[in-house]
Amino acid sequence: MAHSVRPWRPAGRRFCCVNSGLNFQDLMVRLGAIDSPPKTPTIMGFECAGEVEAVGEEVEGFKVGDRVVALPEFRAWSELVAVPTKYVYHIPEEMSFQDAAATVMNYLVAYILIFDLVSLREGKSILLHSVGGGVGQAIVQLARTVPNVTIFGVCSKSKHEALAATGLIDHLIDRADYVNEVRKITTEGVDVVLDCLCGEECNRGYGLLKPMGKYILYGSSNVVTGETKSFFSVARSWWQVDKVSPIKLFDENKSLAGFNLRHLLYQQDGSAYVTATVEKIFGLWKDGKIKPVVDSAWALEDVAEAMQKMHDRKNIGKLVLDPSMEPKPKPATPAKTKNKKQASEDKSGKKGGAGSDKEDDKKSAENGENGEKKEGEEAAVEAKTNGDAAEEGAAAAVNGDSAEKKDEPAAAAATNGDATESEKKESS
Amino acid sequence: MAHSVRPWRPAGRRFCCVNSGLNFQDLMVRLGAIDSPPKTPTIMGFECAGEVEAVGEEVEGFKVGDRVVALPEFRAWSELVAVPTKYVYHIPEEMSFQDAAATVMNYLVAYILIFDLVSLREGKSILLHSVGGGVGQAIVQLARTVPNVTIFGVCSKSKHEALAATGLIDHLIDRADYVNEVRKITTEGVDVVLDCLCGEECNRGYGLLKPMGKYILYGSSNVVTGETKSFFSVARSWWQVDKVSPIKLFDENKSLAGFNLRHLLYQQDGSAYVTATVEKIFGLWKDGKIKPVVDSAWALEDVAEAMQKMHDRKNIGKLVLDPSMEPKPKPATPAKTKNKKQASEDKSGKKGGAGSDKEDDKKSAENGENGEKKEGEEAAVEAKTNGDAAEEGAAAAVNGDSAEKKDEPAAAAATNGDATESEKKESS
Numbered sequence: 001m002a003h004s005v006r007p008w009r010p011a012g013r014r015f016c017c018v019n020s021g022l023n024f025q026d027l028m029v030r031l032g033a034i035d036s037p038p039k040t041p042t043i044m045g046f047e048c049a050g051e052v053e054a055v056g057e058e059v060e061g062f063k064v065g066d067r068v069v070a071l072p073e074f075r076a077w078s079e080l081v082a083v084p085t086k087y088v089y090h091i092p093e094e095m096s097f098q099d100a101a102a103t104v105m106n107y108l109v110a111y112i113l114i115f116d117l118v119s120l121r122e123g124k125s126i127l128l129h130s131v132g133g134g135v136g137q138a139i140v141q142l143a144r145t146v147p148n149v150t151i152f153g154v155c156s157k158s159k160h161e162a163l164a165a166t167g168l169i170d171h172l173i174d175r176a177d178y179v180n181e182v183r184k185i186t187t188e189g190v191d192v193v194l195d196c197l198c199g200e201e202c203n204r205g206y207g208l209l210k211p212m213g214k215y216i217l218y219g220s221s222n223v224v225t226g227e228t229k230s231f232f233s234v235a236r237s238w239w240q241v242d243k244v245s246p247i248k249l250f251d252e253n254k255s256l257a258g259f260n261l262r263h264l265l266y267q268q269d270g271s272a273y274v275t276a277t278v279e280k281i282f283g284l285w286k287d288g289k290i291k292p293v294v295d296s297a298w299a300l301e302d303v304a305e306a307m308q309k310m311h312d313r314k315n316i317g318k319l320v321l322d323p324s325m326e327p328k329p330k331p332a333t334p335a336k337t338k339n340k341k342q343a344s345e346d347k348s349g350k351k352g353g354a355g356s357d358k359e360d361d362k363k364s365a366e367n368g369e370n371g372e373k374k375e376g377e378e379a380a381v382e383a384k385t386n387g388d389a390a391e392e393g394a395a396a397a398v399n400g401d402s403a404e405k406k407d408e409p410a411a412a413a414a415t416n417g418d419a420t421e422s423e424k425k426e427s428s
Numbered sequence: 429m430a431h432s433v434r435p436w437r438p439a440g441r442r443f444c445c446v447n448s449g450l451n452f453q454d455l456m457v458r459l460g461a462i463d464s465p466p467k468t469p470t471i472m473g474f475e476c477a478g479e480v481e482a483v484g485e486e487v488e489g490f491k492v493g494d495r496v497v498a499l500p501e502f503r504a505w506s507e508l509v510a511v512p513t514k515y516v517y518h519i520p521e522e523m524s525f526q527d528a529a530a531t532v533m534n535y536l537v538a539y540i541l542i543f544d545l546v547s548l549r550e551g552k553s554i555l556l557h558s559v560g561g562g563v564g565q566a567i568v569q570l571a572r573t574v575p576n577v578t579i580f581g582v583c584s585k586s587k588h589e590a591l592a593a594t595g596l597i598d599h600l601i602d603r604a605d606y607v608n609e610v611r612k613i614t615t616e617g618v619d620v621v622l623d624c625l626c627g628e629e630c631n632r633g634y635g636l637l638k639p640m641g642k643y644i645l646y647g648s649s650n651v652v653t654g655e656t657k658s659f660f661s662v663a664r665s666w667w668q669v670d671k672v673s674p675i676k677l678f679d680e681n682k683s684l685a686g687f688n689l690r691h692l693l694y695q696q697d698g699s700a701y702v703t704a705t706v707e708k709i710f711g712l713w714k715d716g717k718i719k720p721v722v723d724s725a726w727a728l729e730d731v732a733e734a735m736q737k738m739h740d741r742k743n744i745g746k747l748v749l750d751p752s753m754e755p756k757p758k759p760a761t762p763a764k765t766k767n768k769k770q771a772s773e774d775k776s777g778k779k780g781g782a783g784s785d786k787e788d789d790k791k792s793a794e795n796g797e798n799g800e801k802k803e804g805e806e807a808a809v810e811a812k813t814n815g816d817a818a819e820e821g822a823a824a825a826v827n828g829d830s831a832e833k834k835d836e837p838a839a840a841a842a843t844n845g846d847a848t849e850s851e852k853k854e855s856s
Contacts, residue, residue: 119547202674211696217674243671246630246645249686256684258677268639
């Protein structure tokens with residue numbers, strides 16, 4: 001895909017975004033379920049890879065044409081992204097942009113969990129939730145670099161067959177009753193629990209620990225229970241989590257930890273540590289120790305559908321957004337009359353096989369309902385076309401469905417005029 | 429010192445105790461301030477070193493004459509100790525029994541903290557309380573094996589000069605106002621806090637952590653505030669400790685952990701892990717990386733005075749009990765009339781120089797008061813001559829003062845008839 005972009009104010013650095021990663025965090029942002037949601041309208045996305053298009057005056061270590069990946073605080077889902085250098089990393093020569101976008105955030109979280117917080121040792125056992133997700137797959141690969149580690153992977157039954165085929169997970173456990181399932185295999189529990197769910201899972205995970213065991217909370221995806229943000233699901237997720245006294249940890253020989261990459265990077269000035277870790281990850285990639293698992297790639301316009309897939313926990317590995325991809329054909333009319341319309345489309349041969357039609361059908365219906373529900377409070381936090389960006393060139397609509405309903409152009413990924421705030425910060 | 433002991437029932441293993449270690453935990457036991465205090469009368473002590481005198485029928489890996497160190501659950505302060513093999517470790521050929529008794533427990537705690545729970549890395553900063561104590565000194569030596577670590581050592585002002593002379597501690601901080609002292613040196617806080625005090629120090633320690641910081645509670649010596657166990661000091665120590673939600677750890681990128689070697693060894697079946705760690709410690713000792721700091725050695729009969737020194741936090745390094753040592757001369761009469769008596773003793777030339785007399789005088793007075801106070805509830809948990817052991821041979825009185833008051837023989841360390849309970853367990 002050819003990019004044609006006017007140079008911006010020369011501060012910070014910016015590059016063409018060739019591939020962006022979609023993370024569960026993005027779902028949380030869309031639902032307004034994070035602690036410091038961005039001012040809307042905004043462009044979403046936390047990671048993207050591409051070539052450097054221009055650099056700011058004071059920028060060192062990067063030049064036009066460099067192949068990089070970046071972790072901007074929002075606005076990654078655009079064709080052109082401006083990012084402070086401290087969030088930008090050179091990628092290995094042989095690594096594709098798609099692999100780069102699929103690697104950085106997932107393996108960062110996984111690496112810090114496995115090697116810096118758990119310090120996983122030979123012979124230990126580890127339980128992880130959402131083992132089929134991008135971070136889950138990254139954790140499995142990194143844990144396998146340590147000899148004789150036993151992995152208990154928790155996910156929905158529907159993924160078991162595909163994940164068993166990887167041969168990397170010792171025990172695939174169904175989400176429904178995982179505590180008893182684990183206890184059936186090992187009465188004494190596990191050495192490590194990695195929890196991205198929060199809520200009741202915190203207490204259950206702690207309860208599954210052996211003496212000297214370590215529990216780490218690194219996400220709160222249990223908050224996302226329905227199509228919209230629910231105050232009650234957030235509150236319940238809080239109430240369900242037992243507070244723990246250090247004296248209890250002392251008596252029981254246990255560790256509790258939390259890891260939040262977003263806070264570390266953007267609120268706690270952890271960029272130097274993250275940069276050093278990214279280098280280690282690329283080193284492992286070069287040595288063939290890790291290989292990102294890409295579930296599927298999506299056009300920017302289809303991000304809503306991609307998000308729905310993640311929301312329904314149907315992905316195995318990473319979802320990647322690719323601005324060069326053509327969006328899937330969509331029914332032009334409201335979802336409610338879609339079945340009739342779709343039938344006529346099928347006749348005209350515009351869509352694929354019957355199976356995929358059914359899938360699309362279901363998705364569209366869900367999205368349609370979803371969009372309707374969101375006209376209230378949630379609509380405000382949905383990413384929309386960015387007014388400033390429109391001046392610069394193409395328009396962005398991160399949520400295709402919502403754009404459709406508003407009759408806004410949903411075709412092109414956007415340049416990002418708002419990014420100048422972080423630029424100023426960096427150059428000051 | 430020659431040992432002469434009849435062979436016992438052949439189960440478990442036993443050996444002559446040549447040196448025993450005194451730990452803060454022993455003070456807690458004496459005050460009844462642990463969760464599962466032993467049935468009295470008992471013999472105290474958790475570690476000892478010596479030669480194997482006899483082995484049980486099913487014992488493998490040890491033979492008569494082996495030089496070993498052991499971590500029995502109580503009863504270490506005797507001339508002959510029976511210990512299940514899982515708590516016994518061969519010592520390196522060149523290591524003295526005194527060094528063995530001074531090494532095992534302190535370095536075990538220090539090693540597990542530094543390498544297994546913290547996984548201390550290059551460039552990190554670490555704050556530790558009671559830096560002058562046996563474990564404190566062990567932690568400092570082990571932390572120094574990691575490049576470029578900054579050590580903040582907290583202890584009373586009186587020890588600063590002696591500890592500064594070791595050249596191993598970057599910042600010696602007075603206990604009185606350590607939080608502000610640390611903040612003056614580094615506004616951002618530290619990477620690791622190792623807390624053996626508990627109570628308010630838990631909250632203060634957590635507050636001093638940087639993002640990605642780790643706090644570990646590994647003792648509760650703040651409970652020991654006076655000469656006797658105080659319900660209120662124990663309760664206050666509990667109330668003062670804030671409970672923490674895993675969600676707070678997630679938001680702040682922090683870790684909380686507890687470590688309790690006694691629970692790990694005797695309640696949580698952690699002996700295999702401990703044995704492997706002891707081997708690593710002896711490896712470090714052979715490589716000259718660590719060298720136990722011995723504060724002083726004491727006759728078994730003088731254990732009360734040794735405990736008082738530890739209680740007053742006047743030791744730098746380990747206190748060791750040596751059954752071959754002659755006890756210090758003591759006034760034969762009650763403490764109240766001691767000054768007059770002592771004067772006459774001094775005339776008869778039985779005691780040393782004037783300086784040491786004064787020191788002894790003060791101690792004896794303290795112990796005398798102490799003994800009086802203890803006639804109530806605390807007397808019950810004091811270790812006393814063990815009736816069963818008396819049948820076997822010599823009698824043990826771990827607390828010389830209390831024995832004096834009861835007109836029991838306070839002279840000899842004891843063989844230990846009670847040890848058969850753990851023997852049976854091991855052989856079954």
